[in-house]
Amino acid sequence: MIISRSVAITLDGEAHQVPEAITIIQAMWHLGRSMEKNIGCLGGACGACVVVTRLPGQMLPHTALACQMMVAEGLNVSFLQGDPSQKALAPLPAESPSRETVFQYYPETKRCVACGACTTACPQKIDVMAGVREMMMGDLAVVAERFTTCVSCDLCAVVCESRIRPYRMGLYARRLAGAFHPQKPLQLLNRIEEIASDKFKAEWEDVMQVGKNV
Amino acid sequence: MNAFELSKQAVIDGREARKKGEMPRLSEDEKKALLSRYHPDLKEEAYTTIRIGVNKGQKTVHEVVRLLEGESPLAENPPDLTPKHQVDVLVIGGGGAGASAALMAQSAGSKVLMSTKLRLGDSNTVMAEGGMQVAISPEDSPVRHFLDTLKGGQMANDRTLLKTLVSEGPANAKWLMDLGVMFDREEDGNLSIRSGGGSSLPRLLRCKDYTGLELMRVLKDAVLNEDIEILEFSPVIEFLTDGNGTCTGAVLKDLDTDKRIVVQAKTVILATGGIGRLHIQGFPTSNHYGATGDGLVLSYRAGAELKFQDTFQYHPTGSIFPEAMAGLLVTEAIRSVGAQLLNVKGERFVYELETRDAVASAVIRECEEGRGVETPAGRKGVWLDMPLVDVLHGEGTLADHFPNMLRQFSRYDIDITKAPVLIYPTLHYQNGGVKIDVEGESTLKNLFVAGEASGGIHGRNRLMGNSLLDIVVYGRRAGVAAAKRASALGFCPLTLKHLEDFKTQKKAAGVVSETVSPILFPDYVNKG
The missing domain is CATH 3.50.50.60 (FAD/NAD(P)-binding domain)
Structure with missing residues (x-):
């Protein structure tokens, strides 16, 4: 067992010593914080623990997920609250969607000034701005693919000067692309049909008894 | 090179020779024997009898019994029950x-x-x-x-x-x-x-x-x-x-x-x-x-x-290194496309797509019998050789199909397209x-x-x-x-x-509990 050394970090402006090689979340526990907010899956998938960090000598802050980032000497950390905006009530349409369907609920998407802040902020390294620009071109499938790994941490919305909410827009584009996929999943549809017509009835009668009374 | 690095190198060096190898599947008897000896569910000292309630007389693990027999947070101070x-x-x-x-x-x-x-x-x-x-x-x-x-x-x-x-x-x-x-x-x-x-x-x-x-x-x-x-x-x-x-x-x-x-x-x-x-x-x-x-x-x-x-389900492949990733899941899907499990000597020891209880037991066996690899923090585990997936299915497969795995490890400077990772069963499911x-x-x-x-x-x-x-x-x-x-x-x-009924039962069974349950959150806070 190696006894770990400690590093100095600054949390919300206050200096602390914490063991090295632990995550920012683990450092919070070490510092006696029980953490009932800004915490979730602890596996980098829920987007609850967004932080803004800065290392000595860096002019600009970086954004990260606190459960996925290790502490380092001189690291400056502040937790961020997510995007407080109201989600647009954006139901799936009855007819095949177009880019206007997305703009109907997320019209601000068109205001993108291509500053790239969203892409810089994304802890999943999604080229968010490209996704926004692609939405303006109107190819839902391309936008959908772009946002595949989005954890809805909201950082792209928090940093956007034009008040675009790329993560919400991207998810809506994904839902549209999924629900209106141009190809039919024939095997799945056939199987649903077979089950509805009780095709497996005889097999079930045998199988429900398998391994019983032996 | 230390023992850890030597073992890792053995896995990398043996990859080409191993890639086409078949692992025999466990027979029903072999599986039963493996589970009874190594599966955590069958570890008697981990279990105790539930003394109150509907399942009284049955067993479960100490950690759960402690909570099942715990005090309600409302026992001392029942609220006004006017609904909000x-x-x-x-x-x-x-x-x-x-x-x-x-x-x-x-x-x-x-x-x-x-x-x-x-x-x-x-x-x-x-x-x-x-x-x-x-x-x-x-x-x-x-x-x-x-x-x-x-x-x-x-x-x-x-x-x-x-x-x-x-x-x-x-x-x-x-x-x-x-x-x-x-x-x-x-x-x-x-x-x-x-x-x-x-x-x-x-x-x-x-x-x-x-x-x-x-x-x-x-x-x-x-x-x-x-x-x-x-x-x-x-x-x-x-x-x-x-x-x-x-x-x-x-x-x-x-x-x-x-x-x-x-x-x-x-x-x-x-x-x-x-x-x-x-x-x-x-x-x-x-x-x-x-x-x-x-x-x-x-x-x-x-x-x-x-x-x-x-x-309980102990998922066979929880990450154990680096320490900051301990417990985090490495998806079973990666074994379904060919990633292999290897002990300290770089040898396979179980067919990787046995059920989770069997694979987890086999990993525990390797570690208990001295064929595990020790991490710098003192955990023991075995290797999961993920780069094999790219060898078998072509470069880029891991990146295309497992972007989550790739990203999680890359955050700690581990490239899963090149190096194996260390795993040990992680508590996954009730x-x-x-x-x-x-x-x-x-x-x-x-x-x-x-x-x-x-x-x-x-x-x-x-x-x-x-x-x-x-x-x-x-x-x-x-x-x-x-x-x-x-x-x-x-x-x-x-x-x-129902709290009164529970109290009566506890009294009759002589159960005294200092625990208030549910606990809502784990207690990881440093008290020092």
Whole structure:
């Protein structure tokens, strides 16, 4: 067992010593914080623990997920609250969607000034701005693919000067692309049909008894 | 080079020679012997007898018994039970099962209130990587899915529940797709399927290695589109009953103010997930921060029966290095496309797609018998050789199909396309839970339970991909059934009488408890 050394970090402006090689979340526990907010899956998938960090000598802050980032000497950390905006009530349409369907609920998407802040902020390294620009071109499938790994941490919305909410827009584009996929999943549809017509009835009668009374 | 680096090099050097090798499958007898010797579920000293309640006389692990026999947080200071909310259906838990249930109950016309400990969507669902089992290929059938699951569950599964699970799988996949869930597809438009441990045919639907995240964000978005009130950061801390075996509401705790919130509900759906954060037998866990078994504890205290409360799933491949990643899941899907498990000498020791209980036991065996690899922090484990996937299927396969794995390890400067990683079983799932019938109702009337909190479907060991299916099929069923029941009911009295019954039982059994349960969060805070 190696006894770990400690590093100095600054949390919300206050200096602390914490063991090295632990995550920012683990450092919070070490510092006696029980953490009932800004915490979730602890596996980098829920987007609850967004932080803004800065290392000595860096002019600009970086954004990260606190459960996925290790502490380092001189690291400056502040937790961020997510995007407080109201989600647009954006139901799936009855007819095949177009880019206007997305703009109907997320019209601000068109205001993108291509500053790239969203892409810089994304802890999943999604080229968010490209996704926004692609939405303006109107190819839902391309936008959908772009946002595949989005954890809805909201950082792209928090940093956007034009008040675009790329993560919400991207998810809506994904839902549209999924629900209106141009190809039919024939095997799945056939199987649903077979089950509805009780095709497996005889097999079930045998199988429900398998391994019983032996 | 130290022993750790030498062993890693042996894995890398042996890769080419190993790539075509076959590993024999375990016979039924070999599997039985392996489990009985090494599976944590069969470690007698880890278990104790439950002394009170419906399952009195049965066993489970010390960590769970301690909570089942614990004191209610309301025992000392019962709140005024005037309800702040009156609803048709109260859904407790904001993961995949809760969201599915809420959507169905709401669309059936019920007034629905959701409460969650953290935020809507913070759950184990969001972390599920590998996929969802649905028998869609022409060679496959729901019957075959049933048999694989039954075998995997050590033949203990509730067959009625299981038959419904597999039979409704395809229609539920369609429901998800109609909501906008994007499963991976083949060129011809059919859904792409992959193998999982213990399955005789490939039947895992997936969205890369983000399947649970994809389901959850779509379900969450769908819930937010509806007129469903949501109380976040408001975990349940006690059920309310009519004092006569019927659930009539719940008491929530507002985490911001520590105030109690009394909810009167015609029916209640409990979907609070599992127990990973109890760290049973000292295991690390793959679970989210709130997985502290609250549902088990509260249902039991209110009089509901548990089923298979003594069996847990230790997922074979939890990361153990670097220390900051300890417990984090490495998806089973990566073994289904060829990643191999290797001991300290770089030798394979088990067929990688045995059921999870068997693979986990084999990993534990290697470590206990001195063939494990020690990490700098003192943990023991074995290698999972992921680069083999790119060797077998072409460069870029890992990057295309497992972006989540690639990113997680790259954050700690480990390139999974080049180097093997160290793994050891991680506490992943409670196989059992609150006993339910096919409508999802527990033995406590008007209390419905869905998802990991329920027990019976998976028997004594769950197969990969059956949990995502379970939360959708039974989440929806519970939503429909609870809404239907509520439509025919008025509000019933709110009492804490079950706490008195529990107290009487404890006194009679001589149980003295210093624990207040549910604990809501694990205690990781440094007291120094």
